[in-house]
Amino acid sequence: MSASINNGIIKLAATFSSCLSRASHPDCRATDIAALRAYLRLRERHLDYAAAHIQHMQKALTFMNLQLHHVVTDVTGATGMRIIRAIVAGERDPGVLAAMRDRNCRSSVEAIRAALVGNYLPEHVFALQQALALYDFYQTRVDECDAQIQRTLALLAADKPIPQEPLTKARNRAQQPNALSFDVRGLMYQLAGVDLTQIHGIGSYLAVRLVAECGTDLSRWPTAKHFTSWLTLSPGCKVSGGKVLSSHTRKTTNRVAALLRLAAVTVGKTSTALGAFYRRLAARIGKAKAVTATARKIAVLFYNAMRFGMQYADPGADHYEQRYKERAIKQLHRRAAEFGFCLQPAEGVS
Structure with a gap:
C-alpha cells in the first residue's frame, strides 16, 4: 500500500513539474504560437463578417433616407450605435435621436437632426434590426477570441522576466478601431523584452500579429537580409548570362509582408524619419516601390528588436533630410x- 502511495506522489510531482516547465519547453512554445496565430486569424475572419453587416446597416439606413454616414465618421462609433439601437427600439423623433450625439462628435445636433428625417418603412427597419443583431453576434465572438488571445499571451510571457525599465507612454493614445479589448502592450513588452510599438508603423495589434506569424525566436533567419528575403520585400535577382533580367520583388501571399505594406502606407503620412524616407522615394521611383522599401525598413527594425533587443528611437524627419x-x-x-x-x-x- 505504501509503495503505491509513493508512486502516486511521484507521478503527481512529475506532472506538476511538467506543468511548471511547459511555457519554457520549445515544443509547447511553438504550440502556443500556433494557437495564438489561429486565434488571431479567426478574429480577423469574424471582423470581416461583421464588416459585411455594417454595410447592411448602412444600406438599410439609406433606404430609409437617413443620411447618418454623412454626419458621423463611423456608424459603429458611439453616436452611430446609440442612434441605430434607438431606431431599432422604436424611436422615430429626429430631435430625440440627435440628442444622443456623443460629446466628441464633430457634427452639431442640428446637422444630425436634419440627417435623420426619413420614412422609417417597416421592411427597412426590420433589415436594420437583422443586420444589427448579426453585427452584435460577431462582436461577441471577437470578444471571446480576445479572451483566448490574452490567455495565450500570458502563457507565452510566463517564463519571461519582467523588464526592469517601466513601459513608456504610448505614442498614440487614441483607441484604434478593432483593437484588442485588453492591455496588450504590457504583455507584449514582457514577451519581447522591448516595446515594439515605439517603431513607427507598428501598433499594439500589429505587434501581436507579427509575433503570431513569425514567432518569438527569429534566429532561424541568420540575418535581417534573410528575413526580408523570406518576406519577399528584398529586390529579386533574375540573371542570365551575367545580365540582370529583372529585379522586381517576387509575388507572394505572405501575411506579414501584407501587414508591413499597410504599415508603410500609414507611416508615410507621418513626420518621422521613415515618413521622410517614404516620401522621398515615392517622388523619385513611385509609390509602389516606396511602399516596398519602407516595409522592408520596418521589417529590419522588427527583426533587430526581436532578436537583439534593439531599442528604436526615431531621429525625426529633419535628421533624415539632413x-x-x-x-x-x-x-x-x-x-x-x-x-x-x-x-x-x-x-x-x-
Missing part, C-alpha cells in the same frame, strides 16, 4: 573630383 543632403553633397564632390573640378559653396549659402 543626412540625405550630406550624402548628396558628398556625391557631388566626388563626381566633380573625377572630372578635375572642385566645388565651392556659394556666398551666403550654408
Whole structure:
C-alpha cells in the first residue's frame, strides 16, 4: 500500500513539474504560437463578417433616407450605435435621436437632426434590426477570441522576466478601431523584452500579429537580409548570362509582408524619419516601390528588436533630410573630383 502511495506522489510531482516547465519547453512554445496565430486569424475572419453587416446597416439606413454616414465618421462609433439601437427600439423623433450625439462628435445636433428625417418603412427597419443583431453576434465572438488571445499571451510571457525599465507612454493614445479589448502592450513588452510599438508603423495589434506569424525566436533567419528575403520585400535577382533580367520583388501571399505594406502606407503620412524616407522615394521611383522599401525598413527594425533587443528611437524627419543632403553633397564632390573640378559653396549659402 505504501509503495503505491509513493508512486502516486511521484507521478503527481512529475506532472506538476511538467506543468511548471511547459511555457519554457520549445515544443509547447511553438504550440502556443500556433494557437495564438489561429486565434488571431479567426478574429480577423469574424471582423470581416461583421464588416459585411455594417454595410447592411448602412444600406438599410439609406433606404430609409437617413443620411447618418454623412454626419458621423463611423456608424459603429458611439453616436452611430446609440442612434441605430434607438431606431431599432422604436424611436422615430429626429430631435430625440440627435440628442444622443456623443460629446466628441464633430457634427452639431442640428446637422444630425436634419440627417435623420426619413420614412422609417417597416421592411427597412426590420433589415436594420437583422443586420444589427448579426453585427452584435460577431462582436461577441471577437470578444471571446480576445479572451483566448490574452490567455495565450500570458502563457507565452510566463517564463519571461519582467523588464526592469517601466513601459513608456504610448505614442498614440487614441483607441484604434478593432483593437484588442485588453492591455496588450504590457504583455507584449514582457514577451519581447522591448516595446515594439515605439517603431513607427507598428501598433499594439500589429505587434501581436507579427509575433503570431513569425514567432518569438527569429534566429532561424541568420540575418535581417534573410528575413526580408523570406518576406519577399528584398529586390529579386533574375540573371542570365551575367545580365540582370529583372529585379522586381517576387509575388507572394505572405501575411506579414501584407501587414508591413499597410504599415508603410500609414507611416508615410507621418513626420518621422521613415515618413521622410517614404516620401522621398515615392517622388523619385513611385509609390509602389516606396511602399516596398519602407516595409522592408520596418521589417529590419522588427527583426533587430526581436532578436537583439534593439531599442528604436526615431531621429525625426529633419535628421533624415539632413543626412540625405550630406550624402548628396558628398556625391557631388566626388563626381566633380573625377572630372578635375572642385566645388565651392556659394556666398551666403550654408
